[in-house]
Amino acid sequence: MILIAESLNIMSQTIGPALKARDPKPVQEMAKAEAAAGADYIDLNIGPARKDGEALMEWVVKTVQEVTDKPLTLDTTNLLAMEAGLKVCKNKPLMNSISLQPNRLEPGLNVAKKYNAELIGLLWGAEGMPRDANERAMFAVDFVYKANEIGIPTENIWIDPIVSPVSVEINQVKACIEFTAMLKDIAPGCKSTCGLSNISNGTPANLRPYLNRTYMMMLMRNGMYSAIVDVFDTELVKIARGERPELVKLVHRLMDGEQVDIASLSPEDAKYARTVRVLTGASLYSHSWLEV
Ligand code: THG
Numbered sequence: 155m156i157l158i159a160e161s162l163n164i165m166s167q168t169i170g171p172a173l174k175a176r177d178p179k180p181v182q183e184m185a186k187a188e189a190a191a192g193a194d195y196i197d198l199n200i201g202p203a204r205k206d207g208e209a210l211m212e213w214v215v216k217t218v219q220e221v222t223d224k225p226l227t228l229d230t231t232n233l234l235a236m237e238a239g240l241k242v243c244k245n246k247p248l249m250n251s252i253s254l255q256p257n258r259l260e261p262g263l264n265v266a267k268k269y270n271a272e273l274i275g276l277l278w279g280a281e282g283m284p285r286d287a288n289e290r291a292m293f294a295v296d297f298v299y300k301a302n303e304i305g306i307p308t309e310n311i312w313i314d315p316i317v318s319p320v321s322v323e324i325n326q327v328k329a330c331i332e333f334t335a336m337l338k339d340i341a342p343g344c345k346s347t348c349g350l351s352n353i354s355n356g357t358p359a360n361l362r363p364y365l366n367r368t369y370m371m372m373l374m375r376n377g378m379y380s381a382i383v384d385v386f387d388t389e390l391v392k393i394a395r396g397e398r399p400e401l402v403k404l405v406h407r408l409m410d411g412e413q414v415d416i417a418s419l420s421p422e423d424a425k426y427a428r429t430v431r432v433l434t435g436a437s438l439y440s441h442s443w444l445e446v
Contacts, residue, residue, distance in 0.1 A: 155370070155394040156195065156380035158227050158248075159188035160351060162218070163199035173200065173210060178217045185218045191385040192395070195248060196222065198239070199229035207235030215239045227274075227382075233261055240269040250382075251276035251314060254293055263301055272310045274347060275301070283316060286325070287332035290315050291340050294333075298341045312345040312380065313337060317352040320365060324435045327353065327369075331433075335376040348373065350381040353433075358441055363387050368429040370394065371405040405430055 162184050164170045172180040188196050198214050200207065207230060215226060225245040228236055240247055251274035252262030266273040275297040277290050284290045294313050301311055315333045318326040330348070337346055353369045354362035367390045370381060374394075385391055392398055404423060408414060408430040416424050425444050431437040 155374060155378070156347075157193055157385055157391065157394055158195040158197050158347065158380060158382040159191070159193035159385040160197055160199070160349070160382045161188060161384065161386070162196060162214075163229070164201040164203075165199075173214060176213055178220075181214060181217050182221045185222050185224075188385050189222045189224050191388070192391045193224060193385045194380075195227045196224050197227040197229050197250060197382055199250075200232075200235065201230065203230050203232045203235045207232040208238035211235040211239035212242055215242050219244055231258075233258075233265060237265055237269075240265070240271055243271075247271045248312065249273040253278040254280070254297055256280055259297075259300060263304055263306060266301075266310070267304055267306055272312065272345075273301070273306070274312045274314050276314045277316055283318075283326070284329075287329045287336065290329065290333040291336050294337060294344075295340055298344055308341060308343040309345070311341075312347045313341070314346070314348050317348045317350065317369070319355040319357075320353055320369075320433060320439050321356045324439065327433060328435055331372055331376060334373055334378050338377055345379040346377070347380040347382060348378065350383045361441070361444065363390065364425055364429045364444065365433070366390060367393055368405060368426055369433055371402050372409055372430070372433060374402070375406050375409060401426060409434065 162169055164173055168180050185196055200210050203210055226243055227248040227250045228239040229250040230236055236249060249266055249271050253276045277284050277293040279293055284293055298308055298311055315330045317330055320327050350366050350370055354365035405426060408427055414427060416427050419427055428444055432439050432443050
């Protein structure tokens with residue numbers, strides 16, 4: 155699993171003010187910490203950056219490149235800011251992201267082509283979020299087709315099916331898993347990624363790791379290539395690196411519908427088993443799902 159570190163983002167209480175003040179220290183400390191924690195890519199999320207986006211993205215790319223050689227993921231909806239960042243990237247950059255909205259798709263693809271960048275195809279259409287796995291498949295085919303048409307190879311495309319919070323819509327949580335399994339057939343050679351932490355948005359902070367790790371194991375089962383994650387969750391990084399094979403096996407058995415007596419499991423394994431039940435829709439989500 156390729157891990158993209160999520161913590162350099164404008165919403166963060168330490169990074170947000172540092173970006174605005176162009177204070178390099180917190181930004182560089184964070185980038186170094188993410189690289190040391192095992193990040194393969196570092197996401198630079200400056201948000202919509204309506205004002206001053208170009209100068210900000212150029213600054214943050216240069217600032218981070220002074221302390222790490224990791225490839226960067228440029229995370230903004232401001233295409234001018236994106237372009238300003240792409241111009242100064244030393245490694246092949248990953249654009250995060252291009253959606254299928256009619257006024258965004260073509261300009262985004264043209265920029266990706268111009269800079270020979272990799273690109274995340276966010277499955278967000280003219281009417282917003284896809285309703286189910288089949289609509290995701292239609293969007294993905296459309297995206298890859300249009301990218302290929304202007305000369306972007308499929309290997310440069312990372313499809314993001316859009317993860318929604320488990321506390322909001324369980325059918326969307328299931329649709330994402332289902333779609334991930336379909337992708338290798340509908341777009342062979344295409345990569346994939348997702349904002350993993352979205353799954354636990356709105357959940358008590360101490361419980362978020364169980365949802366994040368379990369959902370990652372479920373997506374891995376179906377071939378998810380990468381994820382944007384909290385790399386400071388050391389257990390999650392170990393799972394992604396294949397260092398928790400027994401736990402992964404347990405989660406995959408449960409996904410296959412095998413009946414496992416939760417009372418027979420260790421307390422820690424039981425937490426994952428309960429989380430699988432929630433994420434497959436077998437039991438309802440509540441903030442106390444680990445106890446029931
Ligand atoms: N798909 C793609 N890009 C994305 C997302 C996606 N980029 C943004 C987001 N979703 C992924 N990045 C984050 C970054 C932080 C958090 C979640 C997703 C997060 N942060 C903590 C919080 O909000 O409580 C802590 C914030 C802090 O650092 O202080 O949850 O889906 N392509």
